[in-house]
Amino acid sequence: MTKGLTSIIVPSRSPEFLQKTVDDLLLKAEGNIEIIIVLDGIWPEKYNWSDKRIRVIHQGTIHNSLGMRAAINTGVALAEGEYLLKCDEHTLWDKGYDKKLIVESQDNTMQVPRRYRLDADNWKIVEDGRDPVDYMYLEYPYLKPYDKTQGLHGNWDKQRYYDRKDILIDDLMTMQGSCYFLPRKLWDSVIVEMDNKNYHSFTAEAQELSNKIWLSGNRVVVNKNTWIAHLHKGGRGRRYGFSNEQYRKHEEGMERGRLYCIDFWVNNKWDKRVHDFEWLIEKFWPVPGWPEDWKTRIHTDKKLDYSTLKYKDDPWLSGLRTE
Template sequence: MKDAPNLSVIIPSRVDEFLQKTIDDLLAKAEKTIEIIVVLDGYWPNPPLRQDPNVIVVHQGTIFDNLGMRDGINTGISLARGKYIMKIDEHCMVNEGFDVKLAADCEENWVVIPRRYRLDAENWKLIEDGRPPIDYMFLDYPYKTKGDVSDGLHGNEWRDWYLKRKDILIDDTMSWQGSCWFLHRSYWKKIGPMDVDLYGTFTHEAQEIGNKVWLGGGRLVVNKKTWYAHFHKGSHGKGYGFSTEQYKRFSREKEKGRVGCIDYWINNRWPQRLHDFEWLIKKFWPVPNWPENWKEQIKIDAQYDFSKVGKKGFWLS
């Protein structure tokens, strides 16, 4: 067996035309030894992925009975041998030396997020449209619009923090998108694995991890010394290749995650927490869209959340 790599990169994949480009980009730009673990969710790429001694390909599920992103992440990390692990989406470009730059500013109980740009994946270049990169995101108030089932404890770009904190190269962020994250593999044993039962197969990846980090005494930081670029879909769809029944199940799973995320964190249900959710709001206060009386208001607003998988006022203690 080869010596353990410095970094294990996990790529959960569900039918993506840019997967090979992402793999090639990671291999070309890493400075130290890496292994890439690709977890194919119920499909085989066509054309097949190029063989490489530093790339491990795992296949699970079937085309009509896929397991989803969370299981893919858990499977990939269970096979990882690196000192560090990084999860990245299947359609991303990275900065030269990304692995070394991220490891240089990553303490034992940190999750580190590189600065995020937008990727023109077809031409494999950054999109330069005048918008700044994304460094900070906040957790949105879960009931911004009365009765809107698309609302939830989602991450939202925090442009005001970007403008105010430009000179801080390693800085706290309340949340992030979820498309790329980096940490010590040993730390994953404390905050993992991904919880499929609570969140379903796909949504709220960043909320699950980020809230565990902050409320468990760790630190979620953005590293502006390096970057990655995430696929900006433009005219492209998601392209999951689901059957009608799979799309119905996917929608149910998303709603399950939305409901579960609000309930779990607002009501302080994580038993390993060192802080309650209120601590996180206070740390980043004022947080956009959150009313000053949010603890009282959120109980009122929850009455208008008619979940497809729950009941009226489902999460009230």
């Protein structure tokens, strides 16, 4: 481990803005960094990786990619830094982001920068009058009955932005996953590696990490002294270039991971926890969308989950049908 070094891990499957992201990371850093790019089943051409601070790793093949969690685990395994920073491959950066994160670093704390929206085509922050995303909360997993988008996901807490506007380093219930920063020792003691078996390759990255940090007795914070701008792909699509079979496996993995995430955390199945899930809800209470009687409701409302329909009209999840 190299003291003072920040190891930046960038998983990549859809590299349209990867070069711009890497160039921006290099340009805006003011301290000692290394960038570990993990290309997941792709071999992009015409990229400039000549800077000695860059390492490029290839995993999987175009039709047999290993996924985001495997890419993160590979990057962490190769990282030499005292600090880890994971980011998406379509992010714009604040000047001196690395030093602004390091100066606030604590042994027990994972940080998330303030997040703006990225106009990727013009490589600038979207200026549309919306506030930056500082806070997120865990959604009640059965808020919309029989809706496949429901789960223990993170959602934007708009009101908390105003209520706590002047607190520059503040507790954060959960996050998005596009960027997070923590000491390597905290990763090794609490996370160890991302759980690819149960969550599968993509689902609930942010919840796996932030729940483990909080419930192990550590802390997740937003750092408003620095920022990223992140591309929400929306109508662009993910552009993963999957075959139909890959999409089917991806969708099935997402659904298995969604169900696992709810069950694992709500029912306190993590054996390393020092707090139960109820502690996290109470710490941030009131939580938008959570009923007062949630401790009872969350078990009865499980009957309203999308999975109870047994996927009979869902062609992408036909492999999960039980009858």
